[in-house]
Amino acid sequence: MENLLQNLMSTEDLADNFKESKPSYNAQEALDEANRCLYCYDAPCITACPTGINIPSFIKKIASGNLKGSAKTIMEANPVGASCARVCPTEELCEGACVLNDSTKPIMIGDLQRFATDWAIKNEQVLFKKGEKNGKNIAIVGSGPAGLSAARELGRMGYEVTVFEGKKEAGGLDTHGIVPFRLPKDISLWEVEQVENVGVEIRTNVEVGKDIFTDDLVLNYDAVMLAVGMSKVPKLGIEGEDLAGICDAIELVEETKNKNYSAEFAGKRVAVIGAGNTAIDGATTSVRLGADNVQILYRRTEAEMTAYEFEYEFAKQEGVEFRWLTAPKRLIGDNKGYLKQMECVQMELQETGSDGRRRPVEIQGSEFLIDVDIVVKAIGQTRHTHIIDAFGLEHNGGVVKVDPETYLTSNPKVYAAGDAIFGKGIGEAMVVSAAQQGKETAYAIHQQLVESRTECV
Ligand SMILES: Cc1cc2nc3c(=O)[nH]c(=O)nc-3n(C[C@H](O)[C@H](O)[C@H](O)COP(=O)(O)OP(=O)(O)OC[C@H]3O[C@@H](n4cnc5c(N)ncnc54)[C@H](O)[C@@H]3O)c2cc1C
Numbered sequence: 467m468e469n470l471l472q473n474l475m476s477t478e479d480l481a482d483n484f485k486e487s488k489p490s491y492n493a494q495e496a497l498d499e500a501n502r503c504l505y506c507y508d509a510p511c512i513t514a515c516p517t518g519i520n521i522p523s524f525i526k527k528i529a530s531g532n533l534k535g536s537a538k539t540i541m542e543a544n545p546v547g548a549s550c551a552r553v554c555p556t557e558e559l560c561e562g563a564c565v566l567n568d569s570t571k572p573i574m575i576g577d578l579q580r581f582a583t584d585w586a587i588k589n590e591q592v593l594f595k596k597g598e599k600n601g602k603n604i605a606i607v608g609s610g611p612a613g614l615s616a617a618r619e620l621g622r623m624g625y626e627v628t629v630f631e632g633k634k635e636a637g638g639l640d641t642h643g644i645v646p647f648r649l650p651k652d653i654s655l656w657e658v659e660q661v662e663n664v665g666v667e668i669r670t671n672v673e674v675g676k677d678i679f680t681d682d683l684v685l686n687y688d689a690v691m692l693a694v695g696m697s698k699v700p701k702l703g704i705e706g707e708d709l710a711g712i713c714d715a716i717e718l719v720e721e722t723k724n725k726n727y728s729a730e731f732a733g734k735r736v737a738v739i740g741a742g743n744t745a746i747d748g749a750t751t752s753v754r755l756g757a758d759n760v761q762i763l764y765r766r767t768e769a770e771m772t773a774y775e776f777e778y779e780f781a782k783q784e785g786v787e788f789r790w791l792t793a794p795k796r797l798i799g800d801n802k803g804y805l806k807q808m809e810c811v812q813m814e815l816q817e818t819g820s821d822g823r824r825r826p827v828e829i830q831g832s833e834f835l836i837d838v839d840i841v842v843k844a845i846g847q848t849r850h851t852h853i854i855d856a857f858g859l860e861h862n863g864g865v866v867k868v869d870p871e872t873y874l875t876s877n878p879k880v881y882a883a884g885d886a887i888f889g890k891g892i893g894e895a896m897v898v899s900a901a902q903q904g905k906e907t908a909y910a911i912h913q914q915l916v917e918s919r920t921e922c923v
């Protein structure tokens with residue numbers, strides 16, 4: 467009984483660790499912050515936001531108590547504006563451009579954006595209406611920020627839009643991949659509902675390429691948009707990878723988004739391989755699952771890590787340790803097949819490679835062992851090449867090639883946006899940029915279909 471009670475208590479504690487960690491503004495704090503805004507003419511923050519939200523306008527509406535108007539201004543420009551309020555690297559975007567950086571501190575745009583959109587969520591606001599039917603239909607593959615943003619804009623323009631989503635719930639990485647203590651799932655699911663409110667049909671549990679043929683989509687719809695994002699974390703490609711105790715950072719986060727808190731991490735030594743945002747999420751999730759020691763191993767140095775500065779700072783505050791210039795070489799198990807040690811090797815950086823980054827090279831004879839119970843892989847993401855090939859699209863190693871203005875692929879009926887077109891030095895993997903590309907794709911599809919209608923007349 468006592469053991470059972472302890473287990474129940476620890477599950478509750480774990481659930482607590484995954485609640486949203488940053489408190490939201492109360493009404494007075496929001497008002498005080500809104501009143502600091504200078505409402506600049508030609509405000510640089512608007513240009514710095516990839517979705518071009520009219521930031522002074524939404525802040526002014528908070529100051530005047532028009533919270534619905536404020537939320538509408540945000541969501542009009544950014545269909546995933548409630549998620550972005552929590553996950554955008556604001557220091558590098560809107561807040562980084564605020565003129566107050568030169569004197570005091572920037573306006574906390576993300577926090578104000580969260581205040582206004584949270585109000586709309588709590589008050590069950592329906593912000594947009596569907597457009598009058600125009601007789602054209604569009605298929606969108608994938609319901610992440612790119613697919614949802616395109617769907618919402620097309621729905622408002624009167625298109626009959628069907629979104630096909632392989633998972634059981636829509637929302638892409640906002641729903642499944644970004645840690646719940648920064649972005650709770652309900653926020654993203656509210657954005658999904660807003661898209662459904664403009665008449666968009668979202669068919670979940672339907673994997674295109676398996677449950678529906680790609681040719682059928684191309685044949686039966688006026689245009690198709692590919693918004694499948696990226697796929698799993700690749701294999702490390704080292705000996706011992708099949709041992710028990712090796713997991714994928716994205717799958718690990720997804721479990722916690724679904725409120726499945728693994729008991730395997732409690733008191734364990736965890737090594738996370740990689741140093742991007744996924745690695746940070748894998749590491750901080752491990753800490754919150756009760757790991758005793760969590761270290762991030764990266765084959766380059768702090769200067770080359772790709773994680774956002776605020777994510778890096780957050781990981782350090784959570785007690786995550788960093789081992790630079792260190793790469794895994796071999797995973798070693800015990801006689802029951804459980805991971806117990808990892809052989810690592812010291813690296814050094816040599817000349818700059820074709821990707822513009824200095825090349826890490828092993829230092830001969832520098833191998834050493836560390837004791838470890840769990841390894842979390844976070845070395846990037848593979849591509850959905852099978853589906854790209856099934857559509858017969860030109861791509862560069864899984865990065866779909868598109869016209870940068872129209873997002874049109876090598877197939878004149880198929881468009882692509884979001885993480886599916888990110889990589890090989892092109893674009894950025896961010897929620898806000900996927901949202902903007904989704905909107906732009908919707909306008910490009912509309913332009914093409916309007917033009918073809920005009921030609922027929
Ligand atoms: C761990 C992690 C943390 C991140 N943190 C941040 C952050 O803090 N801030 C930030 O701005 N960005 C962050 N990102 C990046 C951001 O999440 C992505 O850039 C963004 O979600 C890309 O949107 P998307 O719509 O292109 O793809 P996704 O969000 O990946 O959505 C693609 C959707 O397509 C579906 N799909 C795939 N194949 C098929 C198929 N064949 N049939 C049907 N459906 C299919 C998938 O299930 C998925 O739902 C993070 C990414 C990861 C992995």
Ligand code: SF4
Nearest residue numbers: 515550554559560576
């Ligand atoms: S969407 Fe992101 S970048 Fe744009 S204003 Fe909001 S927090 Fe800033």
